[in-house]
Amino acid sequence: MPDVSAAAGVQRVKYLEEQASKFAPAVILFGSPGSGKGTQAKLLRRCLQGPHISTGDMLRQHISEGDEIGRNVQGVMKSGRLVSDDLANHLVEERLQHDDCSSGVILDGYPRTINQAGVLLEMTKRHRFQPAVVHLVVDYEKIVARLSGRRQCPVCGTLYSVTTNPPKIAGICDLDGAALVTREDDRESVIRERLEQYELQTRPILEYFRQTDVPMIEIDGQGSTPEEIMQQVCGALAASGLIAASAVDALSCSEANVRQ
Ligand SMILES: [Zn+2]
Numbered sequence: 001m002p003d004v005s006a007a008a009g010v011q012r013v014k015y016l017e018e019q020a021s022k023f024a025p026a027v028i029l030f031g032s033p034g035s036g037k038g039t040q041a042k043l044l045r046r047c048l049q050g051p052h053i054s055t056g057d058m059l060r061q062h063i064s065e066g067d068e069i070g071r072n073v074q075g076v077m078k079s080g081r082l083v084s085d086d087l088a089n090h091l092v093e094e095r096l097q098h099d100d101c102s103s104g105v106i107l108d109g110y111p112r113t114i115n116q117a118g119v120l121l122e123m124t125k126r127h128r129f130q131p132a133v134v135h136l137v138v139d140y141e142k143i144v145a146r147l148s149g150r151r152q153c154p155v156c157g158t159l160y161s162v163t164t165n166p167p168k169i170a171g172i173c174d175l176d177g178a179a180l181v182t183r184e185d186d187r188e189s190v191i192r193e194r195l196e197q198y199e200l201q202t203r204p205i206l207e208y209f210r211q212t213d214v215p216m217i218e219i220d221g222q223g224s225t226p227e228e229i230m231q232q233v234c235g236a237l238a239a240s241g242l243i244a245a246s247a248v249d250a251l252s253c254s255e256a257n258v259r260q
Pocket of ligand 1: 176
């Protein structure tokens with residue numbers, strides 16, 4: 001008797017791989033300060049075979065080149081305000097059309113507003129991308145505990161943690177004996193303020209995507225290594241038909257090779 005379920009499984013995989021080849025995945029990455037988003041953005045390039053597109057990086061690039069866009073946004077960026085929706089949308093749409101985006105992209109820091117989210121959905125259709133939200137979910141209390149426990153040597157820059165990586169003598173750098181300090185960014189009140197800002201800004205955008213048919217992948221951003229989290233994200237993307245299952249297999253093969 002033929003194994004019907006196995007055949008159906010093969011069909012399904014073929015279907016998903018065909019879908020994956022029609023539209024390149026556009027991963028919209030969300031994660032609070034301290035969630036490891038920057039690390040994931042870099043690791044995910046491996047399973048998506050595409051670039052990490054950070055609007056912040058693109059804007060800083062324009063500023064350092066001193067071109068017209070750079071001159072216009074310099075003041076806005078310095079004061080911590082957001083650049084206009086039109087500019088952010090334009091930068092991303094232009095970038096998505098580069099050749100290196102043809103097999104997939106990771107969007108970081110975009111969309112920042114509901115308007116941008118709506119425009120992004122239109123432009124992914126236009127340029128044949130399948131969007132998917134990846135949200136690194138974290139416990140804010142753990143982030144506060146970790147970041148506020150950091151101490152830095154003002155002389156050599158070495159970072160310590162009062163809980164996981166303390167100096168031999170409390171408050172003193174192992175290397176040069178200087179008194180350790182808490183960086184301004186690592187003060188508890190500053191961390192809480194940044195998390196609150198993040199929450200206020202991001203929650204409505206996540207809600208917006210929940211009301212669309214864009215796949216939402218929520219992954220625990222703590223408790224596993226960055227490599228394991230990346231594997232979980234890629235596995236979820238494959239299960240949603242956004243990337244070929246073979247891309248995930250290749251990933252574990254390359255990892256096995258590295259470990260040998
Ligand atoms: Zn030191």
